[in-house]
Structure formats: C-alpha cells, structure tokens
Amino acid sequence: MAADAGWLRRALGHDLAWSFRHSPVTILAAFLTLVCVGAALFAPWIAPHNPFDSATLNLNDGFTPPAWTEKGSAKYLLGTDDQGRDVLSTIMYGSRISLGIGLAAVLFSLILGVTLGLLSGYLGGRLDAIIMRVADVQLSFPAILIALLVDGVARVALPRETHDDIAIPVLIFSIGVAGWVQYARTVRGSTLVEKNKEYVQAARVIGRHPTAIMLRHVLPNVTGPVLVIATIHIATAIITEATLSFLGVGVPPTQPSLGTLVRIGNDFLISGEWWITVFPGAALVVLVLSVNLLGDWLRDALNPKLR
C-alpha cells in the first residue's frame, strides 16, 4: 500500500507538474477556468450590479446594447436584458448556479458510483450482477434523457408551489443519478484487480471488517481514474444542466443559470438584441471547454500507457 500511495505522490509532484508546464493549451485552460470560477465565486463582491435586487433595476434601461456599440452605455459593459439587468452581472451570478449545480451533481454521482462500484466489485455475487445489469440498462439511455425523466417525475410528484424552491436540489439529483454508471464500472474493475492482491488478503486474514478493507485499503488505490472521470464529468454536468434549463425544465428564471439566460435571450435573437443570448452562451462555451481540456490533460498525464 505504501508503495502505491508513493506513486500517486510522485506523479503529482513530478510528472503532472512537468506535463502541465509543457502544455500551453492546458495552461490557458487552467487560467480560463480560474477566471470563470473566480468570477462566479466572488460575484456578490465584484459584479458591477446585483441583478436580483429588484429595487435597483430600472426598466427604462432595458435592452441597452453593449458599451462599445452606438447606443451602449458605459454603465453596462455587455448591455442589459429585457428587465434592465446588467448582462455581465447576470453571467457572473449565473455561472455560480451553473458551477454549483455541476460540482454538486458530480459529487453526488461520484459518491453513488464509487460506493456501488466498490460493493459490486468487492462483494461480487448476486449484488454485483444486479448493480451491473442496472448499469447496463442505464448506459443504453442518453444521460439527458434520464435527467429529463427524473426531473419530470419530481415535478409531477411534488406540489407546484415548492417547485421553485426545490428546483436546484432536483436538478442536482437528476443529473447526478444520470452519471453514476461510469464511476461504478471503473471502480468495480479496479476493485476486482485489487481485491486479489496480497495486501488485501493480508488485511482479510488479520480479521479487518470488509467495510474497513474497502474504505481504507481498496478505495485509495482506485481513486486515480475516478479523478479523471470526475473532471470530465464536471463539463458534461454543466452542459446537461444548461440543456435542461434551456428546455425550460431546469432552474427558474428568478435564479438563472447560464442555460436559463441563453433561453431567455433566445426570444430576442430575431429582433436583433443578440447580446442577451450570445454572451451567456459564450461564457458557457469558455467554461465547459476549459474544464474539458483540463480533464483531457489529466487523463493523458495520469495514464502510464500513453507515456
């Protein structure tokens, strides 16, 4: 076990840092991710306006174009939407929601998938068969369909008045449920390999509880691939959330995510107010692309076969 932990530390301290320094695309992606995350995290302090304080909105400022155009105003760098909300500020606040939902959904998937994968791989038998068959069935559906299904059922099952309040937890749950299979299958594969190794057998011989063996001995040795999947999954989760919100089943317009902003702005595209939809769309592309590039890089860097 000590040898394996050492491998991880070596990789992080040495190989990863080396490959990061030698990949300009990755550096750029990391920089953009930092900017997005920073803007989202510190939005309440750095955003020029608070788009959700109704008392500060002025309807008369509605549909102001971006500052550099003829009718633009320096007050609103990227223009305003139909209610006079500053587009730049709504993007900052929107990224908060998008990133938050994406991260929470990934965390949920990860916990669910890793647990089921560990159980499935370590205990085997009928439980393994059931979990893996469920995973097979779920893999045959696109993730977005499952998220839509869960979301739809939740909407019917729960009273209408509570929809806005619970929209975000429901979204996290539905996106999370849609993504656990990858984790479970990867972890199960690694667990099958690890559980026959001598250190696991030794732990079993000295009478450690199976839960302890799974958590303390097997789990640390299957985390590498899980990290890679998780990073790439963040990008997918953000896109899924944006798609759901674009379709109108995601977060309510009172707490818009990037997807909701694109949907709202879409109504004004034909009439020429392009900035309301284009800027949130561009922010979404930048965010997802940079997270994805980081994930790709991490996958290559951690894969010894590619070296």
Added chain:
Amino acid sequence: MNLRPFLAAALIAFSASSQAVTLKWGAQNDILTLDLHSQNHATTNGILQHTYEGLVRYTRDFAVEPCLAASWQLISPTQYRFNLRKNVKFHDGTPFTADDVVFSYHRILQPQGTMQIYVAGVKEVRKIDDYTVDLILGGPSPILLRNLVDFRIMSRAWAVKNKSENVQNYVAKEESYASRNTNGTGPYLIKLWEPDKRLVMQANPNWWGKLDGNVTEVIYTPIKADATRVAALLSGDVDIVTDLPTQDVTRLRNDPKLKVLDGHEVRTIFIGLDQHNSELLYSNVKGKNPFKDIRVRKALNLAVDREAIKRVTMRGLSIPAAIMVAPGVHGHSPDIDKVSPVDAEGARKLLAEAGYPNGFEFGLDCPNNRYVNDEEICQALVGMWARVGLKAKLNAQPMATFIQKIQKFDHAAYMLGWGVATFDGLYTLQSLVRTKTTGADGSFNLGRISDAKLDALIDALKTETDVKKRDGILREVLVATRDNYYYVPLHHQLRPWAMKKNVSTVHKADDRPESRFARID
C-alpha cells in the same frame, strides 16, 4: 396496363387543387375542444365561429347583423321575436329549424359549460313555429343582441344521434362525439383536428351566405414558441401569424415580403387585489389586510410606470390604462382614461400614512403563457414596487394552474386580462366589480370587491334602456372604480397581425381573425 384513367384522375385532382386557395394561419395556442358550448376561451371561440353560427353576428365594424335569424322585432321590452332564416342546412344536410335554437339554449345553460353569459338575461326560448322563436327576458336588456353573438347553434338531430346532448365536462377530461366532431351551418367545415398539431377547414359549398374573401381552405397551426412562429412566417411556411411577439414586430414591419395589420384588442390587463380576507394571504402583515386601505391601493397605482412598460416591455404595443375598459368598448372615453404620471415619492408617503413606512411583502400570481409578455410585465412590476418598499413575491405559472389557484381566492394579488366580447362596458363591470354571486354577477371579481353603491348602479345598467341615461351611469361606475383604486389597470393590448403581402383580411378587435373576410391574391 392502361394508365389513361389514372392520368385523368391525377389531372382532375391537380386542377382542383390549383383552384383551392389555402390560408395557412399560425398562432400561439391550440383550441381546447370542438364542443361549442363547453369552454369560454377566446381561441376556441375564434375557430368555432368559422363552423358554428348564432342568430346574429358581427359585421367588419362590430355592428350586429342578421345571421341565422333573418330579422327580429321587439314585441315587448322583455320579448324578442326572431324570424329564422329558411333553407339553411347543417353540414350533414339536416335542415335548421327553431327546435335547434331551443335545444342549443338548454345545452349552453348546462352547468359544466362556461358559456352561460352569452344567454344572460334570457329566461326562456319559446318555439312559435318551425321558423320563429321568442326570447323571453327577465327584464329589459339593452345589450341582448351583442350577447347573443357567441350563442351558437348546434343541430338537435345530430346531437341526439351521436349522444352529445350533454355539454362535454372539460374539467373532468371528458370526451364526447361533439368534442371531436363538428356539424354547424357556418362558412367552413372542420375537416380535421389533430390537437397541438393542426386544424384543417374547408369552405362549405352549401353555405347560405357568400364569402367576402376567396379562401377555400384554412390550415391552422398552433406554434407555441415565439421565435419559431415568427420564423415560420419569415420562411413562408405560414401566410398569416396572430399572437406576434412584441419584440419582432419592427422587424416584420421592415420586411418587404410582409405587411403588418395594426389594431388594438378590446382587452385590458390589470392587477387585482384581495379586498375581502381580514388577513392578507402570502404576506408578512398579520392580523389585517392592507389592500382594504385605499391609500395602499393608491400607492400601488402610483408606483407603476406604465410608460416604461409600454416602451420597453411592450415595445410601444400598448395603451397605458387608467380605467378598466379599452378603446372600442362602449363606455370608454379618452378623457377618463388619462394615466397619472409615476410618483414613487407620493407612493412612499401614502404607505407611511397608512402605517407601512417600510412597506410589506405580498404574493403576486401571474400567468406566463396567456397575455402578451405577461410574466415580463410582472417582473417589471416587482421592480417598480420594490422601489417604494413593497416586496412582491412573483409566482408565474401556466394559465391552467394559475386560473385554478386564483379562482379559489388563494392569492394576495394577481394579474388578469379582461376582453370584452360584447363591446359594452357592462360586461367588464358586471364580471369584475359587481359583488360576487354564484352566477354571472362578479364571476371574475376574484378580489371580492363589494361596493353596495356600485352594485346598485351596475344592476341599473343591465335594464336601463334610455341610452343617454345609461351612458351616464356607465361613466360614473368606470370613474368610481378608478378613483377607489379597486384595481391597478396596466394597459390595453395592441394586437398587430403579420401576413404575406398578398394576403388581406380585416383586423378584428376581439383578436379573432375570420377567414370569410380573408383574400389571397
């Protein structure tokens, strides 16, 4: 193999189709049912008027003219005699007679329908002979003929044969033969209805009347999404679009292939306030109802910037409103419909006087798919009221859920629009201001306003036949409703329609295009 018969048939089919003039019409909503006595819903009535007719109908200018009744006379102030048009046949060939009128009267009154208001005041329909009926009224009714326009006639024989004597119970999701099939006397036959997809109408070759236009086929397509509906017109997939998104009107106006027909709708959008409960729901004020205080209601009115809503949210397509009826409705007059300028300072002062220096919270219920920019307007109101300290919590829902909630009085404030099918102010005042009863009186007085003085005046309007005197009362009630700030009127909607250059039709203030007026050149 001899192909000649096939070719001949193909040729005939081709020449027939080349003569057909098809109007492709795109709009936002689908109809709810084909049962003409079931749902008082503007879109449904707008389609069904193509196939079912009433005793009277509107001309292009909303004057009443004979339809299935060829003429009528007043026998006494409470008895109208209608002489029915002879040789009129329903689409299935059965002749139209007085029995059908009596049958339809009893059918429209059935409680599961929502169309009773169109025979309001009629106590009895009496058959005199096959082509004469008498309408016996409860009292004199100055607006009877306008009410009757939407009282449409169904064939008794057809209804009996198809077990559709009862009105479809729409709320209970019931279906009947008559909710899926039609058999009227009107200018168009409904050939096909695929809900939420399309509805196809064909000109009735045996119609008693004559089309003003030349359209022989109408394909009605409901297209929910604003951008898609406009794109369908721009790409030429449809010939005419109603329910235009306000933001796209300018662009459509500038398109050389299209034209925009301007017109207003006799519909007023307003905010209603609960003035009945002793403790306001969805509010942080406990033990009392601030909306009972005229100063609070006045403050709500003063804080609204109707010009900003017009300019930004409606892109100019609204007339800011001070009274509850729109231009074109009898009783409206520009001198009483002058909007006072927005006055946030005054509103704050009034709230302080009323004992709410820091304002208060209340729920605002809004539909989000019914009126032009309904949810956007509510969002804007939230901001305007926030500036005087009133925190409105917006709850925007689809019309179907919204209307159930507010009809249960489960609200503090709500947005509603009121269109006037009869073009007379009484329709609005009776529904919205008259104290609520179980009948047509106060049917949509959902804030449960109760003003004994106005009730007496509204009741007088129903039977007053002296035009000058009646106009005086109408004006008095409209002004009193305004000055008591019983409602927060926002605006009267403007409803342009866009169409290809070669299409011409008549803009109707009830927002119901009639294909018999349409021409394609």
